[in-house]
Amino acid sequence: MPHDAAPGHSHSHAHxxxxxxxxxxxxxxxxxxxxxxxxxxxxxxSALRVGLALTAGFAVVxxxxxxxxxxxxxxxxxxxxxxxxxxFVVALIAQQLAQRPPTPRASYGYARAEVLAAFVNxxxxxxxxxxxxxxxxxxxxxxxxxxxxxxxxxAAIGLVVxxxxxxxxxxxxGSMNARGALLHVMGDLLGSVAALVAGGVIAYTGxxxxxxxxSVVVSLLILRSTIALLRESTGVLMxxxxxxxxxxxxxxxxxxxxxxxxxxxLHVWNMSAGRVAxxxxxxxxxxxxxxxxxxxxxxxxxxxxGIQHVxxxxxxxxxxxxxxxxxxxxxxxxxxxxxx
Numbered sequence: 227m228p229h230d231a232a233p234g235h236s237h238s239h240a241h242x243x244x245x246x247x248x249x250x251x252x253x254x255x256x257x258x259x260x261x262x263x264x265x266x267x268x269x270x271x272s273a274l275r276v277g278l279a280l281t282a283g284f285a286v287v288x289x290x291x292x293x294x295x296x297x298x299x300x301x302x303x304x305x306x307x308x309x310x311x312x313x314f315v316v317a318l319i320a321q322q323l324a325q326r327p328p329t330p331r332a333s334y335g336y337a338r339a340e341v342l343a344a345f346v347n348x349x350x351x352x353x354x355x356x357x358x359x360x361x362x363x364x365x366x367x368x369x370x371x372x373x374x375x376x377x378x379x380x381a382a383i384g385l386v387v388x389x390x391x392x393x394x395x396x397x398x399x400g401s402m403n404a405r406g407a408l409l410h411v412m413g414d415l416l417g418s419v420a421a422l423v424a425g426g427v428i429a430y431t432g433x434x435x436x437x438x439x440x441s442v443v444v445s446l447l448i449l450r451s452t453i454a455l456l457r458e459s460t461g462v463l464m465x466x467x468x469x470x471x472x473x474x475x476x477x478x479x480x481x482x483x484x485x486x487x488x489x490x491x492l493h494v495w496n497m498s499a500g501r502v503a504x505x506x507x508x509x510x511x512x513x514x515x516x517x518x519x520x521x522x523x524x525x526x527x528x529x530x531x532g533i534q535h536v537x538x539x540x541x542x543x544x545x546x547x548x549x550x551x552x553x554x555x556x557x558x559x560x561x562x563x564x565x566x
Contacts, residue, residue: 270404271321273394277407278314281307281414284387291380295373298365299424300380302358302441303417307384309354310410313347317407324498337498341462344406344499348456351410355445355452362438372437374429381421388415409455413448420444465495468502471531479530480506483522485515488541494533503535513542 285307292300320343328335388411395408420440427436458469467473473494481489488509497503504527510516520538527533 271318273397273404274314274318274321274407276394277391277411278311278318280387280391281314281411282311284384285311288380288384291376295376295380295425296370297372297377297421297424297437298358298361299417299421299437299441300377302361302444303381303384303414303421305354305357307414309350310407310414313343313350313407313410316343316346317404319343334497337501338462341459341496341499344455345459345463347406347410348452348459351413351448351452352456355449358441358445362442365438366435369434372424372428372434374425374427377421377425377437378429379425381418381425385415385418385422388418406455406459409448409451412451413444416444416447417441462496462499465493467494468496471502471533476504476527476531476533477506479526480508480523483508483519483526485511485519487511491539497535501535502531502533503537504533505537505539507539507541509541509543511542513540516540516542 285304288300288307289304292298292304317340320339323336323339326336392408392411392415395404395411420443424437424440428434461469471494473492476494477489477492480486480492486508490507490509492504492506494502494504508519508523510519519540523538524536527536
């Protein structure tokens, strides 16, 4: 894909039939995509509401149980769930905001609110992991008594709650927002398992260090997924090329279209978690080919890459100008002084 700009930039309106075909293709893609996006958003909102109600309620129960039993595993899991409840609130607000239509001040709409919520939730999860690690070290240095039986009962109830919430969130396909919330819930689920194991070990052996040790193990297990979500949401916010697409592949596909001699200024990025956009300048051998080339480019990007939001600028070699040509050149410093 050479990056030499052609001498002329223009939009062609010739070949109305081919142009209409390109516009019809774009309209069809948008019409096909909208119901899917609304259905996905409704599914995500429903799952987040269920998760918020159950998680917030049980976080209080688990915190009280952890304080009464003296268990860091339970307290850390309650902290997970409290963070989850906050993450569900953020996610719900973002999901509602993402459905708002574009405005003159937000021409792309508010779809990236979903990505921003996922980014915030990942940061909150990182902070919680650090807190648990610090508290666990303190518990290992200064052990405290733990009521193993109470830990097991509360952890078992928490496990059932987390499995149910995770099952609901897993049905919200394709939503980065739901993935961020699910990441928190999976952390809670692992925390409940760890607390259940820790309670059993303490109840039957009296070995209390198992409580902070398992808390750290759970934190490390969810750290990888947290970093992955943080990297993905950051990539969208920084307008990086989506990881499932090849920048070079898209450029080569456009450059291989009949009549195209050059593709430059190519940009590929996520408008939201599930919508990819492409802009590019395409140099043509003949300007009259543009309507046909535009339709072919839209078909190629939609069929091969799943991209519907496409903005392409045609470029072609400038012909011999008619009439008098007045060159525009920078003035030398002396000339500029003489003209004053």
